[in-house]
Amino acid sequence: MSTGLPQAKLKKQNLKTVAAELGVSVATVSNAFNRADQLSPELRLKILAQCEVLGYSGPNAAARSLRTGKSGIIAILLSDTLEYSVSDPVANQLIKGVAEVLQHQGRDLLLLSGTHNSRSSSAEAVPDGFILYGAPNNPEQLERILRQQKPMITVDCNVEDLPSVNIDNFSSAKHIALHAFGVMPGKIAVLGLRLIESDRVCRIQPDELYRSEQAISRRRLEGYLAAAKEVDRELPAEAVWHIPVNQHEQALMAAREALQQAVRPSVLLCMSDRIALAAMMVARELGIDIPSELVVVGFDGIEEGERFYPALTTIQQYSAEKGRLAASRLLAGELSGDVELHCDLVIRQSC
Known part of the structure; x- marks a missing residue:
């Protein structure tokens, strides 16, 4: 597929320089990557092909997060190790249920272990919200996350002033x-x-x-x-x-x-x-x-x-339904009461 662009132009690009190179607005290039419904399929494919030639893979996620205050990521804070949680059939189903909702909403999933002894983790600052799965094992970690005042819901445990999804x-x-x-x-x-x-x-x-x-x-x-x-x-x-x-x-x-x-x-x-x-x-x-x-x-x-x-x-x-319900409530802002x-x-x- 010919784009009409010189193949030599492979210098490092950003959203602004690419838009100028293609002769379109910054918003048009951004929509081609992030909001496909805003462009015709033909125009979107043309812009993506031209961006590939220029060596541009899309708006910088970190920069967008800093600009908007949103990462598009939801974290599950696990009470157990990552290894155990992805192999345990009950935890696995919970994670699957959460993932189904996030995928449908165009969000990504981050798994955080509550068993780490480190005093802080840069990953804790990334998510837009948290699903706390199981009784917390690391009070310091939980306190750090609570101080961020981001949306949070608990599953299979209760934390004061937080909504929950449990069974009897x-x-x-x-x-x-x-x-x-x-x-x-x-x-x-x-x-x-x-x-x-x-x-x-x-x-x-x-x-x-x-x-x-x-x-x-x-x-x-x-x-x-x-x-x-x-x-x-x-x-x-x-x-x-x-x-x-x-x-x-x-x-x-x-x-x-x-x-x-x-x-x-x-x-x-x-x-x-x-x-x-x-x-x-x-x-x-x-x-x-x-x-x-x-x-x-x-x-x-x-x-x-x-x-x-x-x-x-x-x-x-x-368990999968618990995950789906917790994720749906979190994304909908239903952050009061216990289910x-x-x-x-x-x-x-x-x-």
Whole structure:
């Protein structure tokens, strides 16, 4: 395609010099890159082709951000590491939901880890707004971001004066526990997640539990305890295991301890589907039949739970929808009030 422009003109260009070179306004060149609807398709393609010959790839994003005060970027501030968050199926679905909305709105996504120990990061100043996913692990980082006074919404946690998108972890946990208790009598065990401040797999003591009413794990445990009390079943502290990270290897360790007790549990309440699937693998290794000798329930509704045999009974939470709703509210400026999404009990073969 011939542009009629000399091929030698490859000096560094900016919006103003390119417009002069092409004999059009600065706004016309800018619209060709940023607002396609403002130009005819033919004119836009012609300008883009001419810009390519001149070696101009578009308005400088950093300069535009300084000029307008907007970057077009929304950040998810993660409570976990980047590596964990992109590999965890629940976090992955949340990120996917956010990304769908941002892409539709012509925005970009930035992932920030809340586990960094650095005192500051230049990336924190870039986004136009933040989605805080999970309970903050770095109070200093959160305070720095709050001081920017940019739009922010929380998911799966609560921060004072910020809007939130959550599920009812207490009621959902109680619901699935009551179902399990109705299916199988006998001893109960809980494979919990992040119940105490420890990096080792262990049983918990009553005085070790988090006191925070915001912790998801605490709400789920309280749901299990309320269900046990309602049907007059015992669920003592020594029947509860703490798993520091929602990972397969640590879940295997806890499940082996729980299922190799002298008096083995017949009901296993697991705070995530990943933990439940690991527990069922251990049961298979030990020759424990599910569901005739042991019933297992999970929480989250990841796809692997449906494909596993026996298929996992679980609480289906809609993580992608949480992400879509959080992003939509943030972009629409709906920055007050809390929204609680519905979850479903999905009954399958494991219970």
